[in-house]
Amino acid sequence: MEKQINTFLIELLENNNSDFDDSFLDKYYELFDTKKYLGKDFDSIYEDMEHTYNIKKYSIPYYESSTKIYKKLIFSVINTSDKKKTLKQIPLIIYLDVENILYTYLFKNNYFDNFLEIKDFFIGNLKKCNINVDTKNISKNHWESEAFENYKKGLEEKDFNKIYNFIEAVQRGKFMYEPYIDFVSFIVVKMFFNDFVNILDSTDNVFKINYVLSKLEIKDKLLLANKTKNVLVKFDAIRSGVYFQSNNHICSNLLKDENELISNIILSLTQNKRVWKGFLQYFLIYPSRNPQLFLPLSEVLNQSQYDVIDIFINTIKINQYFDENSKEALNNCILKIKNDEIQKYIMEKIFTRWKDFIDSYEDFIGNLFLTDITDIVIVYAKEFLSKEVIEKEIKQLIFNIEEIDNKWFNNSSEQGNYLYKQLSKLFVYGFALEKYKLINLRNKIKYLLQNIENDLRSEYTNNTKTTIQLFNEYILKEN
Incomplete structure (x- = not known):
């Protein structure tokens, strides 16, 4: 309506x-x-x-x-x-x-020009507006009381997950709407910008921050966040601009200057390593929820020192199951980094983490183990691993699969996991076959898959292509 x-x-x-x-x-x-x-x-x-x-x-x-x-x-x-x-x-x-x-x-x-004469009226109203949480009438063992205590701890620790677990619960349960404060916020940001910044600098109440920013245009929020020293404001402004947004025709994308503002705000957050880590832990757990964050984040990594970059690398969820939107978001972040040295460094570290993760994974694997960072490890293997390394790894993986019946396992599930681990790594390395003209190895993989096809018939595909289909489409197809 x-x-x-x-x-x-x-x-x-x-x-x-x-x-x-x-x-x-x-x-x-x-x-x-x-x-x-x-x-x-x-x-x-x-x-x-x-x-x-x-x-x-x-x-x-x-x-x-x-x-x-x-x-x-x-x-x-x-x-x-x-x-x-x-x-x-x-x-x-x-x-x-x-x-x-x-x-x-x-x-x-x-x-509104004559409002300049009554500046104190608007500034005073914005200062006075507040939202307080009262849990006095709720048992301290009730989940709401416990969530509020975690929220307060989150404020002290700058732990955004603790803070927003409570904020989001309240937002889901109660509709907070105050049109008068929305109007006052509009007037103050347009006419008394620096005073708005001063008000934000002095509050640690995330409800108030969210309240006074909620109806502002995204650019105004980002300008305030760029100016303020308050990391809570910076975080909330970014979140309101990118969270649960989507890069498709029914949703407006961020403008170039908005992306630049977000990059500047994130760069300021990297100055505090605890805040930076908390920021990444909140946003990287489900990249598909905030796809528009990742282009400005790419620019941040492009300008950052390696200690900042390492925190990013270690926070990426290597084990997140394959999601097209999350994969695209991470690709936008890492594959669009302009500094070649930094990009290679990040991809190499992620590749190493991915290999270690595959080798140490113990839960059930029912198909090729593709995760959100699969494209990144594929690009690294194809672009940066030498022909000698590719040959060595593929030969070893083929040998491992051929000898699987001669290896002892506790049960068939463990054997199946081992098989899919080898196939998952073989799939990634296989993308370099065409580059290095390794025709014989490609034929060996084709023959290998024909021999184990019966073992793959009961695989769990989760509405995706089967292992054989994926290999045929991406690895064995002759150009």
């Missing part, structure tokens, strides 16, 4: 009709003067206005009567000649706005 009003409001403002009745807001001013609207209890304020003007905002644009009144109210506001009345119009403007569209239009047309 809000989307339709959004579109309608944009079209309305693009076709500003100066033909309006100057007295149309008289009833509103009477309400304001009689009830002393001060930006409190907006449900009651809206109820008064809707009753007085016989309008229902969320029936727009489907009901002609409400739509006509909405138009008249909009045109009356934007064509107000008496600037002294703009302060009185705040509740009405908040009612009429959708997604900061009206606010932005009015700001660009200097409607």
Whole structure:
């Protein structure tokens, strides 16, 4: 519903009709003067206005009567000649706005210029707004009390997982909406930016941070985060810009300057190793939840020292099962690093971690063991391992598989795991066959797979291609 009003409001403002009745807001001013609207209890304020003007905002644009009144109210506001009345119009403007569209239009047309004279009013309101959590009436053993205690510990330790485990639980359970503070935040960020930064610098209440930033444009959030010293603000601004976003046609991608701002903010977080590690632990656990983080993160790695890079390498989840969106996000991060030396260093370390992980893995493996970093280890093997290393590794893996019946295992499951470990590594190394023209080895792999095909018939494919299909498509195909 809000989307339709959004579109309608944009079209309305693009076709500003100066033909309006100057007295149309008289009833509103009477309400304001009689009830002393001060930006409190907006449900009651809206109820008064809707009753007085016989309008229902969320029936727009489907009901002609409400739509006509909405138009008249909009045109009356934007064509107000008496600037002294703009302060009185705040509740009405908040009612009429959708997604900061009206606010932005009015700001660009200097409607709020006289607010400069009452700066302290807006700064004071932003300072005073707060959200506090009260667990006094809940048992200390209740999960909410325990989660809140972990939240407080997270604030002390700058552990973003502990902080946002609680924040996200509250956000799922309760809808926090305060349109007046959203409006105040808009005015302060546009007109009193440095004062907004000072307010953010002095708070460690993540609920308040999230509260005052939530309705701002992403660029305004990032500009604030870039200026503030508060790492909690920096984290929340990045999270709101990238978390659960998607790089597809139904979601806007970040602009170039927004990516640059995120890179700058992340770079500042790397100055504190504990904060940097906590940042990565939060975002790298499920890369598919925040795919737009990884291009700016790539630029951060491109500029970082090796101690910072090592924390990144050690935090990547080598064992995450293959997910196309997560794989693409990590590829965007690592394969687009411009510094060749740094890129090779990261890929080599990840490749080593991957080999160690495969060798030490003890749980059930039912098919080729592909994880989110598979593309990265493939590129490393193909681009950086020598012909001699590739030949040696592939020959050893073929031998291991051929001799599998001569090796002792505790049970068939252990034997199956061993087989898929060898095949998983063989698949990765196999991408270098074409580069080094190792035709004989490719034929040996083809013959090997024919011999063990019966052993692979019961494999668990999880709706993906089988081992034989993957080898045929990527390794054995003759160009």
